[in-house]
Amino acid sequence: MTDLTLRSVIKRYGEEQVMHGVDLDIREREFVVFVGPSGCGKSTLLRMIAGLEPISGGDIHIGDTRVNDVPAGQRGVAMVFQNYALYPHMTVRENMSFGLRNVNTPKSEIRQRVDDAAAILRIEPLLERRPKDMSGGQRQRVAIGRAIVRKPKVFLFDEPLSNLDAKLRVQMRIELARLHRQLKATMIYVTHDQVEAMTLADRMVVLRDGRIEQAGAPADLYEAPCNLFVAGFLGSPSMNFLAATVTDRDADGVGVELAAGGRLHIARDGSAVSPGDTVTVGLRPEHVRPAGDGTLAGTLEVVEHLGDQTLLHVRLAEDSVVIARDEGRSTHAAGENLQLAFNESACHLFDGQGIACPALAHAAAIA
Structure with missing residues (x-):
């Protein structure tokens, strides 16, 4: 396994630029998840790493090797797709060994690699079946097994669980986390599903319009988003946003008056805002x-x-909607007039450009 580095990576289709100077370092054995809305560039970025899309500028290094002009099959990566891409006329064993046979790997080594991968994925009883005789989850395990037998430097996953039902997705998430620990592999995973991203990633990379908005540990991004976009994208249901005006600021934070009424004192660094x-x-x-x-x-x-x-x-009075959480089975009913209390120590504050005001150095962690 190995490190992977992207420097000023650009992608253009004709005159349209879709990736804008991406810089990213992925450490050996790290599980990194690219997440963002449709069209943000996450799959394009993954395909450029794989060599399935040429880059228009910048550099990609896998280990010490610059791979800009290295064909996909020689980059030492293995990709698992959303649609499994299995050959329907081949058995599981034949599907998993196909790539190895193409590069003239000795038969004894092929058998050993396939048997080892099947044991890791717990699909030994399926080796003589064909894809039509298997469930979606079993087919996805076979697709992952086909990647494992290649012993790649980097595993690439492009929304591999999208075609599975909700219960099977949960099961496969657990399997992927186990697989990462067992293989000690470098993995890059693309998804639009926040739950997959939050539960699988060592580090999340949030993309928008071909740019990295923020990268970091899932808990860090959830608790300390750098801007309104990241704050609104992560979390289900989404973060509540309320318009406000700064009334004062001091060493302990920022005072604001909410457009919907009421005042708050928020423990955030107010150096970027003024009354x-x-x-x-x-x-x-x-x-x-x-x-x-x-x-x-x-x-x-x-x-x-x-x-x-x-x-x-x-x-609320000025027509915005706030989502509150009540424990257990709430007795409140639609149509009721309701008072809401805020945990002020957990409030985030964003300036007029949507940039987050950082937490005060002496403030306690978010409750």
């Missing part, structure tokens, strides 16, 4: 609760019972 500035307050649903004397009042429009928790959609 009178329009800002945005961000607060995740788990930090908003119904209360007898809350910061804001509104009308409860939708109640979502989720078993261990209930989500309350509350419309």
Whole structure:
């Protein structure tokens, strides 16, 4: 396994530039997930690493080798696709060994590699079956096994679980995490699914419009997003955003008046804002609760019972909607007037350009 480095990587299709100078270092044995909305460039970036798309500028290094002009089959990477890409007329063993046979690997070594990969993936009983006789999850294991037998430097996954049902996706996420630990492999994984990204990644790379918005550990991005886009993209349901005006600032944070009414004092570095500035307050649903004397009042429009928790959609006076979380089976009902209390220590603050104001050096961690 090996490190992978991207420097100022650009991609153009004719006159249209879709990737804008991407810089990224991926460490040996790291599990990195590219995440972002449709069209953000995550699959394009993965395909450029694989050699399936030529880059228009910059450099890609796998280990010490610059691979810009190295054909895909010689880069030492293996890619697992969304659609499995199995040969329907071949058995599982034949599918998994196909690439090795093409490069004249000795038969004894092929058999050993296939048997070893099948044991890792727990698909030994399937080796003589054909794809039509298997479930979606079994086919995906075979596709991963075909990658394992090549002993690549880097594994690349392009939304490999998208065609599976919800229960099987959960099972396969667990399998992929186990596989990463067992193989001690460098893996790059593309998904639009936040849960996959948060649960699998050592490090997440959030992309938008062909640029990296933020990269870091999942918990760090969730708790300290660098801007409004990352804050709104991560989390389900999304972070609440409230328009506000700065009233004052001091060593302990920033005072704001919410457009929907009420005042807050937010423990954020206010050096980038001034009294009178329009800002945005961000607060995740788990930090908003119904209360007898809350910061804001509104009308409860939708109640979502989720078993261990209930989500309350509350419309405020200036017509914005805040989602609050109530524990267990909430007794609140649609149409009710509701008071909401905020955990001020968990509030985020974004300036007029949507850039996050950092936490104060002396402030406690987010509750």
